Amino acid sequence: SAVISQKPSRDICQRGTSLTIQCQVDSQVTMMFWYRQQPGQSLTLIATANQGSEATYESGFVIDKFPISRPNLTFSTLTVSNMSPEDSSIYLCSVDGQGGSYEQYFGPGTRLTVT
Amino acid sequence: AQKITQTQPGMFVQEKEAVTLDCTYDTSDQSYGLFWYKQPSSGEMIFLIYQGSYDEQNATEGRYSLNFQKARKSANLVISASQLGDSAMYFCAMREFQGAQKLVFGQGTRLTINP
Numbered sequence: 652s653a654v655i656s657q658k659p660s661r662d663i664c665q666r667g668t669s670l671t672i673q674c675q676v677d678s679q680v681t682m683m684f685w686y687r688q689q690p691g692q693s694l695t696l697i698a699t700a701n702q703g704s705e706a707t708y709e710s711g712f713v714i715d716k717f718p719i720s721r722p723n724l725t726f727s728t729l730t731v732s733n734m735s736p737e738d739s740s741i742y743l744c745s746v747d748g749q750g751g752s753y754e755q756y757f758g759p760g761t762r763l764t765v766t
Numbered sequence: 767a768q769k770i771t772q773t774q775p776g777m778f779v780q781e782k783e784a785v786t787l788d789c790t791y792d793t794s795d796q797s798y799g800l801f802w803y804k805q806p807s808s809g810e811m812i813f814l815i816y817q818g819s820y821d822e823q824n825a826t827e828g829r830y831s832l833n834f835q836k837a838r839k840s841a842n843l844v845i846s847a848s849q850l851g852d853s854a855m856y857f858c859a860m861r862e863f864q865g866a867q868k869l870v871f872g873q874g875t876r877l878t879i880n881p
Binding site: 652684688692693694695696699709741743745752753754755756757759760762 | 799801803808809810811813816818857861863868869870871872873874
């Protein structure tokens, strides 16, 4: 499976500011996925990022609030913009398994607290 | 639309006992995959086991097995000989292999192993 790293691992931010989360994969992948996990909740897909095209956002998530970049096949960023306390969550990136496998592998996550 | 239901918010099991975590799903697709993930308190998502809708045999991975009952649309996770380190959140997930191919998660079950 791919090795995925995320930066930062955690952060405490003030409302109204923005935070950019980085996701780095040790191999080239076509799609990268960004999820949000609110406290005590399950994971919800924010968007799917393909290299060279605009990210595809899920219902309830918009590009102005969660802009995503995908400059190459091993890297992506998610920005949480104009943050409010409701944005306090764990944000995780993931990639599909290699060799045609169907599971997704996740990065360690970024724990965001907005005060 | 695909849906995953986990009806057990919490489970308490004695160490070395077997435990079954329930998962039911709903889909109109014929081709799909079912997954279980473990999330320790550290927040990382660890892939445990995969079952394809066309797989006739139940999937097994070490102490984990997936009890797949297609007609009942259930995909229960069985952990044999539980260990203290098994204490975590467990999420059932499904991925339809047509269309958007999104990974959709259930609400999770918190498993606590007592010594």
